[in-house]
Amino acid sequence: ETGVTQSPTHLIKTRGQQVTLRCSSQSGHNTVSWYQQALGQGPQFIFQYYREEENGRGNFPPRFSGLQFPNYSSELNVNALELDDSALYLCASSPFVGNTGELFFGEGSRLTVL
């Protein structure tokens, strides 16, 4: 059974650029959540996708957007990058929608914005 995989693992961008991060969910999991983890902080909820539709969003601006595909994999897109967007972006999949079940996290994509 393949776990959650994320790509790329590390990337460097400059202010104003756009970035796309990718996530393959664990087999059998139909729900994907994205979290931002700044250095020294706990993860902050960005949004959740269930059956290709956004199912809840945290306090992040509209330049953070996402997609979920029919195979339940997902993308996180961030436009007009700002320095404060530098963080570890974690994707987590779950067999249950909402917040009741275990989240299975990938290793994350570390984004540095210069």
Add this chain to the structure above:
Amino acid sequence: TQLLEQSPQFLSIQEGENLTVYCNSSSVFSSLQWYRQEPGEGPVLLVTVVTGGEVKKLKRLTFQFGDARKDSSLHITAAQPGDTGLYLCAGALQGAQKLVFGQGTRLTINP
């Protein structure tokens, strides 16, 4: 303002000592989870507590959910260097889609 406050934020102790990490909130949670995160990896679930007053044990780790479901603690007995990591508590609010995470406790066990 953090919805879930963890304390201490940093803890460095010697192998064999005992320790307790606290996770506090003014909000009521339907359940609370504890995760451990190692450098370069995503968090991994240790335990989920659901009932007020519930106590769960995982080898040398003891987890407790407060009676009012607003707080939780993690106690480690006879800590070992392998316990080193970032410990995160995460609460589930009724009707919400997200887990709310604390800021984490970075634990270092020195041999």
